[in-house]
Amino acid sequence: MKEVLRFENVSMHYHSKQGETIAVEKLNLTVNEGEFVAIIGPSGCGKTTLLSLAAGLLTPTLGKVITDGCSFGYMLQKDELFPWRTIEKNIFLPLEIKGTNTIKERETALRLAEKYGLKQFLKNYPSSLSGGMRQRAALIRTLAVNPDVLLLDEPFSALDYQTRLSVCDDVYKIIRSEKKTALLITHDISEAISVADKIYVLSARPARVVACHDMDFAETEPLKRRENKAFSGWFEILWKELNA
Amino acid sequence: MKNENVHSKEHLLYLKGVRRKSALVNVARISVLAVLLLFWELSASLEWVNPFITSSPSRIAKTIYSLYADGSLFYHVGTTLWETLAGFFIAVAVGYSVALLLWWSESFRRIAEPYLVVLNALPKIALGPLIIIWFGTGSKAIVFMTVLIGLIVAILNMLNGFMATDENKILLLKSMGASKWQILSKLVIPSSLPDFISMLKINVGMAWIGSIMGEYIVSKAGIGYLIVYGGQVFKLDLVMSAVFILCVLAAVMYALVALLEKIVIKNQK
Numbered sequence: 001m002k003e004v005l006r007f008e009n010v011s012m013h014y015h016s017k018q019g020e021t022i023a024v025e026k027l028n029l030t031v032n033e034g035e036f037v038a039i040i041g042p043s044g045c046g047k048t049t050l051l052s053l054a055a056g057l058l059t060p061t062l063g064k065v066i067t068d069g070c071s072f073g074y075m076l077q078k079d080e081l082f083p084w085r086t087i088e089k090n091i092f093l094p095l096e097i098k099g100t101n102t103i104k105e106r107e108t109a110l111r112l113a114e115k116y117g118l119k120q121f122l123k124n125y126p127s128s129l130s131g132g133m134r135q136r137a138a139l140i141r142t143l144a145v146n147p148d149v150l151l152l153d154e155p156f157s158a159l160d161y162q163t164r165l166s167v168c169d170d171v172y173k174i175i176r177s178e179k180k181t182a183l184l185i186t187h188d189i190s191e192a193i194s195v196a197d198k199i200y201v202l203s204a205r206p207a208r209v210v211a212c213h214d215m216d217f218a219e220t221e222p223l224k225r226r227e228n229k230a231f232s233g234w235f236e237i238l239w240k241e242l243n244a
Numbered sequence: 245m246k247n248e249n250v251h252s253k254e255h256l257l258y259l260k261g262v263r264r265k266s267a268l269v270n271v272a273r274i275s276v277l278a279v280l281l282l283f284w285e286l287s288a289s290l291e292w293v294n295p296f297i298t299s300s301p302s303r304i305a306k307t308i309y310s311l312y313a314d315g316s317l318f319y320h321v322g323t324t325l326w327e328t329l330a331g332f333f334i335a336v337a338v339g340y341s342v343a344l345l346l347w348w349s350e351s352f353r354r355i356a357e358p359y360l361v362v363l364n365a366l367p368k369i370a371l372g373p374l375i376i377i378w379f380g381t382g383s384k385a386i387v388f389m390t391v392l393i394g395l396i397v398a399i400l401n402m403l404n405g406f407m408a409t410d411e412n413k414i415l416l417l418k419s420m421g422a423s424k425w426q427i428l429s430k431l432v433i434p435s436s437l438p439d440f441i442s443m444l445k446i447n448v449g450m451a452w453i454g455s456i457m458g459e460y461i462v463s464k465a466g467i468g469y470l471i472v473y474g475g476q477v478f479k480l481d482l483v484m485s486a487v488f489i490l491c492v493l494a495a496v497m498y499a500l501v502a503l504l505e506k507i508v509i510k511n512q513k
Contacts, residue, residue, distance in 0.1 A: 052415075057415070057419060072419065074415075074419035074420075076412055077412070080410070080412055080413050080416045082413070082434070084434050084435070093420070094420045096426075097420040097421060097422045097426055097430070098420065098421060145420070151419075
């Protein structure tokens with residue numbers, strides 16, 4: 001399998017007048033093409049820093065982030081749709097930013113929106129959509145520029161539990177059917193188990209890799225996985241590692 | 245929402261209640277005005293008070309009509325209106341641009357901060373004599389005074405609006421590879437539209453303060469001039485009339501901004 005992202009002994013230090021904070025220390029991880037990788041860690045352990053490093057928004061203090069020329073799409077906790085733009089215009093936003101707002105590119109984006117049930121909402125403003133639909137629109141916006149790797153920063157944590165399960169299922173299916181590589185960051189253990197092929201467990205700040213597990217489920221759909229007997233076994237293992 | 249024409253009896257009753265309440269408020273508002281005017285008129289005409297000092301609605305109407313008849317009404321109103329609008333637009337435009345500049349550069353912002361704080365606290369009228377010497381006794385001085393009063397408020401309000409831009413949305417745009425210019429045009433300017441409108445509203449008030457104050461200090465025409473002149477020659481009818489005209493003009497200008505708000509901000513949440 002081809003590697004799309006690799007962290008090599010990556011350390012990240014933040015400087016402020018109060019002193020120096022080490023957010024990430026000597027961290028190694030790899031993401032292969034087509035994989036769904038989850039990173040779990042206690043809250044405040046520098047998870048978001050990792051994604052910013054992967055996306056190239058931050059440069060590591062020490063070590064290397066190797067991306068092999070991949071393009072990244074970022075999905076945040078909240079949908080961050082612009083309320084003054086219609087769903088359609090929101091989806092076109094990354095095209096405008098990249099300066100590739102051509103008819104062909106727009107049609108590709110619209111086809112995606114249509115495929116995943118957003119067609120009837122295209123002319124609506126975000127405020128008239130449900131939380132789940134908004135998050136789906138945010139995903140389509142991320143996919144509009146056809147990125148190689150999706151970086152998901154706790155994309156479901158702002159939703160209520162019911163919506164969260166179904167949106168997670170939803171987003172998972174879309175990412176799979178578009179054959180995207182994904183790197184999910186979360187503090188929700190069961191969410192990580194239900195979607196990931198590979199799970200990295202991080203320590204509290206400074207973040208280091210404590211363990212790395214390959215998930216061995218026969219099922220792929222998140223909701224089905226949750227019913228599997230092995231699910232609770234994995235939960236216990238990860239829970240212990242997180243709280244070690 | 246689906247069947248807008250089909251409502252339950254209870255809902256119709258509720259709607260009726262809402263309508264009645266707002267009608268009642270309107271009636272009460274007009275009644276308050278009518279009673280006040282009537283009381284004012286009566287107490288003046290029955291000489292409970294000295295109408296020479298308090299004036300009265302009918303005397304105000306007569307004064308305004310005589311101003312209109314000798315052609316000076318529009319001259320004075322026009323002078324003040326021109327000064328106010330010119331000062332308003334210059335203050336808003338310059339204030340907006342300076343705020344943009346301050347948003348753009350953090351070091352510029354830090355350097356400018358103490359100056360803005362001091363200029364904001366300074367009572368601009370203290371500069372009156374300087375302004376007369378620099379700009380003469382015409383409209384130019386008054387427009388300058390108006391700009392001075394509105395400018396700092398415009399800068400501070402707009403800068404607050406720009407700085408309040410959602411950090412996560414900025415992060416999102418950066419992850420798409422947006423330049424600072426794109427962040428400004430796609431996010432900061434549209435998301436600060438409500439702040440822009442509220443800045444306009446504040447500056448309507450500031451512009452009138454500026455132009456009237458300017459005319460108090462130095463003028464040969466305008467509504468502020470009428471007020472000062474009326475006070476000096478003890479023509480209180482004239483003072484009251486000028487204040488009345490001012491009320492109407494300020495209300496109209498505010499209503500225009502409120503209308504703009506309705507048109508522009510349909511979809512901001």
